[in-house]
Amino acid sequence: MTLAARFDGFADWCVGTSPLYERLARGVAGDAELLGLARVVPSDRSPPHVLLAAVHAELLRGVSHPLSTFYPSVADDPILVESENPFPSFRSFCLEHEERLHPILETRRTQTNAVRRCTALLPAFEFVSRLADREPLALIELGASAGLNLLFDRYDYEYNGDCVGNTDSPLCLSAAVRGDREPPIPNQFPRIDSRIGVDLNPLDVTDLDEARWLRALVWPEHTNRHRNLEQAISIAREDPPKLRRGDAVESFPDLLEKIPDSLPVCVFDTQLRYQLSDEQVEQLDESLTEAGKSRELYWLSGHRPAPECEHGIVLELGRVVDGNSVVEPIAAYNQHGAWIEWVGLTT
Ligand SMILES: C[S@@+](CC[C@H](N)C(=O)[O-])C[C@H]1O[C@@H](n2cnc3c(N)ncnc32)[C@H](O)[C@@H]1O
Known part of the structure; x- marks a missing residue:
């Protein structure tokens, strides 16, 4: 399966449960530069999970960026993705913070403890x-x-x-x-x-x-x-x-x-x-x-x-x-x- 198809598959999985991640994963699937960034994730892990969590971790750490206004876990009054497309902000965040994201993408795993x-x-x-x-x-x-x-x-x-x-x-x-x-x-x-x-x-x-x-x-x-x-x-x-x-x-x-x-x-x-x-x-x-x-x-x-x-x-x-x-x-x-x-x- 291509990397783009993995992001598309992830977006499908998000339907009805995370409109934000659905939009972001769909956006990454069609974006050569962000797919390049996701390729840093080691092959035994899930690039969509790790990339989205890496960005989320940076926002939770307090990095200031307009992207945070789309995240209900970070913003008090988040912008709904139905009213504004979050992907351009996500893209600019990833490219601006590429250096900081790299070590997270290289080392972290999907370890959701539910x-x-x-x-x-x-x-x-x-x-x-x-x-x-x-x-x-x-x-x-x-x-x-x-x-x-x-x-x-x-x-x-x-x-x-x-x-x-x-x-x-x-x-x-x-x-x-x-x-x-x-x-x-x-x-x-x-x-x-x-x-x-x-x-x-x-x-x-x-x-x-x-x-x-x-x-x-x-x-x-x-x-x-x-x-x-x-x-x-x-x-x-x-x-x-x-x-x-x-x-x-x-x-x-x-x-x-x-x-x-x-x-x-x-x-x-x-x-x-x-x-x-x-x-x-x-x-x-x-x-x-x-x-x-x-x-x-x-x-x-x-x-x-x-x-x-x-x-x-x-x-x-x-x-x-x-x-x-x-x-x-x-x-x-x-x-x-x-x-x-x-x-x-x-x-
Ligand atoms: C999706 S998480 C689930 C965590 C927990 N069991 C739960 O249900 O909340 C999967 C966990 O398995 C761990 N894992 C994956 N492969 C492993 C292996 N070969 N040996 C030990 N742990 C592994 C991962 O590091 C991760 O923490």
């Missing part, structure tokens, strides 16, 4: 906890970014108006529940013995630049997501999650080895696998299966698009039963956690 995905993870962890006879779980998150989803039990939740969770938390994550089946939403959080995340580039919420990159990855119009992220960052700063730098597939056996055999392990990944090669995914599945043959281990993975659901993802549960790996869908969720649908059993 904390609202915890609305799907909470019933999934509860389900796993029931399968594990309520023994405390050892959590391992693969592709954890800043690890905000490892801290799922520091948040409050609201499902179709019903509140559960940590009611003292300043962050309330809400989701609409779809479908006929009741998700196993617990009154009390499942018990967690230990938690650790691994990422190629773990983001440290206590570092101003890294926290800004997390913010920059959230699309400018998504004000609720910005608010959730802000709260989650401040919660995580009080006691940051334990994260390790490394390749998830390579590090997994070592992480597992450090967990006592007596503990049931729950490995999870959300929106990681699309960033892995087919070989890495295969290797990961093999490692999970092998590990599941010799100890109690469950794995949750959200990566497959849900059929006929716009921006929906299937959450699968894997485990080894009678020596064979069994992977089944248990839920579907909106990519950012705005709705969930339970499709698995409830016990």
Whole structure:
């Protein structure tokens, strides 16, 4: 696929959810100079995500430019793209700040940490906890970014108006529940013995630049997501999650080895696998299966698009039963956690 086609594809993806990014990505797709700038992004990353986030990061850092007036995350009274085309401003920003953008484009990755995905993870962890006879779980998150989803039990939740969770938390994550089946939403959080995340580039919420990159990855119009992220960052700063730098597939056996055999392990990944090669995914599945043959281990993975659901993802549960790996869908969720649908059993 050409680079222009990738920007066009990104613009299509933004329809209905980010009119600003739709216009900007469409503009870049037809602009040889900006495509040249986007070519700086290493080939294993998504140039549209990284270029748009790099510009957003600079605006969030306070760089003054007329472009900022189009960004709801920066301007108090943003100009609507329906009334003025933001692309000429975006273009002039990129060309004026090319030098400053280069190192960001060369080094940063798409690492959006969508904390609202915890609305799907909470019933999934509860389900796993029931399968594990309520023994405390050892959590391992693969592709954890800043690890905000490892801290799922520091948040409050609201499902179709019903509140559960940590009611003292300043962050309330809400989701609409779809479908006929009741998700196993617990009154009390499942018990967690230990938690650790691994990422190629773990983001440290206590570092101003890294926290800004997390913010920059959230699309400018998504004000609720910005608010959730802000709260989650401040919660995580009080006691940051334990994260390790490394390749998830390579590090997994070592992480597992450090967990006592007596503990049931729950490995999870959300929106990681699309960033892995087919070989890495295969290797990961093999490692999970092998590990599941010799100890109690469950794995949750959200990566497959849900059929006929716009921006929906299937959450699968894997485990080894009678020596064979069994992977089944248990839920579907909106990519950012705005709705969930339970499709698995409830016990
Ligand atoms: C789109 S983010 C998702 C973050 C988080 N799981 C969530 O759902 O909010 C994908 C993360 O996977 C990480 N990643 C990509 N390839 C990886 C690999 N081979 N090993 C470890 N982490 C990886 C990226 O650095 C990024 O932080």
